[in-house]
Amino acid sequence: xxxxxxxxxxxxxxxxxxxxxxxxxxxxxxxxxxxxxxxxxxxxxxxxxxxxxxxxxxxxxxxxxxxxxxxxxxxxxxxxxxxxxxxxxxxxxxxxxxxxxxxxxxxxxxxxxxxxxxxxxxxxxxxxxxxxxxxxxxxxxxxxxxxxxxxxxxxxxxxxxxxxxxxxxxxxxxx
Amino acid sequence: xxxxxxxxxxxxxxxxxxxxxxxxxxxxxxxxxxxxxxxxxxxxxxxxxxxxxxxxxxxxxxxxxxxxxxxxxxxxxxxxxxxxxxxxxxxxxxxxxxxxxxxxxxxxxxxxxxxxxxxxxxxxxxxxxxxxxxxxxxxxxxxxxxxxxxxxxxxxxxxxxxxxxxxxxxxxxxxxxxxxxxxxxxxxxxxxxxxxxxxxxxxxxxxxxxxxxxxxxxxxxxxxxxxxxxxxxxxxxxxxxxxxxxxxxxxxxxxxxxxxxxxxxxxxxxxxxxx
Numbered sequence: 001x002x003x004x005x006x007x008x009x010x011x012x013x014x015x016x017x018x019x020x021x022x023x024x025x026x027x028x029x030x031x032x033x034x035x036x037x038x039x040x041x042x043x044x045x046x047x048x049x050x051x052x053x054x055x056x057x058x059x060x061x062x063x064x065x066x067x068x069x070x071x072x073x074x075x076x077x078x079x080x081x082x083x084x085x086x087x088x089x090x091x092x093x094x095x096x097x098x099x100x101x102x103x104x105x106x107x108x109x110x111x112x113x114x115x116x117x118x119x120x121x122x123x124x125x126x127x128x129x130x131x132x133x134x135x136x137x138x139x140x141x142x143x144x145x146x147x148x149x150x151x152x153x154x155x156x157x158x159x160x161x162x163x164x165x166x167x168x169x170x171x172x173x174x175x
Numbered sequence: 176x177x178x179x180x181x182x183x184x185x186x187x188x189x190x191x192x193x194x195x196x197x198x199x200x201x202x203x204x205x206x207x208x209x210x211x212x213x214x215x216x217x218x219x220x221x222x223x224x225x226x227x228x229x230x231x232x233x234x235x236x237x238x239x240x241x242x243x244x245x246x247x248x249x250x251x252x253x254x255x256x257x258x259x260x261x262x263x264x265x266x267x268x269x270x271x272x273x274x275x276x277x278x279x280x281x282x283x284x285x286x287x288x289x290x291x292x293x294x295x296x297x298x299x300x301x302x303x304x305x306x307x308x309x310x311x312x313x314x315x316x317x318x319x320x321x322x323x324x325x326x327x328x329x330x331x332x333x334x335x336x337x338x339x340x341x342x343x344x345x346x347x348x349x350x351x352x353x354x355x356x357x358x359x360x361x362x363x364x365x366x367x368x369x370x371x372x373x374x375x376x377x378x379x380x381x382x383x384x385x386x387x388x389x390x391x392x393x394x395x396x397x398x399x400x401x402x403x404x405x406x407x408x409x410x411x412x413x414x415x416x417x418x419x420x421x422x423x424x425x426x427x428x429x430x431x432x433x434x435x436x437x438x439x440x441x442x443x444x445x446x447x448x449x450x
Contacts, residue, residue, distance in 0.1 A: 009241065014237055014241050016229070018229075018233060019228040022228050023221065023224075032234060032236075036240055043240075051436040051438075052439060053340070058443060122222060125186075128183070133336055136333065136445075138318075143182065146182055151210075154210070
């Protein structure tokens with residue numbers, strides 16, 4: 001899928017890159033750093049654009065690489081372990097603020113590999129094949145990460161829902 | 176019913192027919208149904224949580240970065256890097272394999288570089304016509320292939336996926352290079368035409384010996400951006416480039432546009448992989 005406009009401008013892609021980055025990084029500053037680095041890399045390879053068949057997959061692949069590099073350099077926290085999720089990943093639209101915080105912190109607890117696949121499916125509606133291509137992994141790996149990520153998220157959300165009650169927090173064992 | 180199909184059902188990625196079958200299967204299985212519902216709910220909630228970002232006004236720094244003029248003029252080193260790439264692509268187009276082989280070499284660096292392209296082309300010529308044994312490890316065992324080649328090459332290898340361009344991975348093999356092992360991945364399109372990816376991370380020889388010195392310079396000089404080069408010999412075309420310690424060559428009896436596209440895709444998938 002190419003952009004609506006021509007390739008002279010990446011601005012049309014910025015909102016979607018930001019949405020994905022926000023969910024991936026968990027906070028606005030890290031997310032916008034990711035987007036900025038992604039745009040710079042994309043421009044530095046502008047000579048390749050003509051041969052890029054799927055601009056979205058290409059840009060998201062660049063962001064994936066930027067993200068992996070950032071994780072490797074320790075610039076981003078691999079897993080946000082505590083509850084004080086940095087101020088609004090996005091402005092919550094639901095009344096139930098608690099539920100929002102829960103989903104966000106549960107998401108932050110997934111390993112990045114699972115989070116990526118889950119988010120490309122949820123936010124971008126990417127086909128599994130496109131995700132395999134974007135992340136440079138076999139289709140089978142996409143499916144196993146998606147499956148494990150979803151089950152882990154489900155058990156995290158189940159667990160946190162029962163936590164305020166005071167009873168023992170029962171997290172399902174995820175193999 | 177596989178787990179993958181349940182996910183594909185939840186994500187509307189099945190054909191209508193298969194999706195109906197999955198729905199019927201789920202009807203008698205409340206526990207599985209609950210899981211699928213939970214996944215669908217997760218998806219909706221993630222959208223609700225993050226879709227508002229789409230409506231935010233991006234910070235002005237990002238808006239500037241997204242525009243061509245600002246990005247290029249604001250970062251002269253990027254503009255310079257890009258022009259180097261373009262120049263090399265243009266400059267490389269005229270060389271031929273014959274020139275590399277018969278000694279009419281433009282310069283030592285280019286010669287050693289063309290030797291690489293020539294080796295890739297020869298490896299292609301030798302194995303592409305193979306009917307029974309085109310590869311040592313076939314594409315169905317991609318994990319084994321990648322593990323094996325990574326071990327022998329001493330670096331993490333990856334088989335790029337080119338299905339979107341019509342090329343399926345047939346497998347790969349290990350070959351002797353100039354100074355060490357090289358890997359060859361083979362692909363084929365629906366018509367049976369083969370395309371090979373030749374990967375080398377051979378260490379440059381110690382300095383002080385003609386070509387080797389030039390090669391060292393070629394390999395170690397700080398490069399702001401990858402240089403793509405193109406050579407052809409008859410119907411066979413080779414598109415090759417260097418990236419860090421690696422050299423890659425794509426060879427096929429395909430036109431230049433196809434090779435450019437494949438190369439860009441391979442480069443894109445390999446870029447950022449550990450070297």
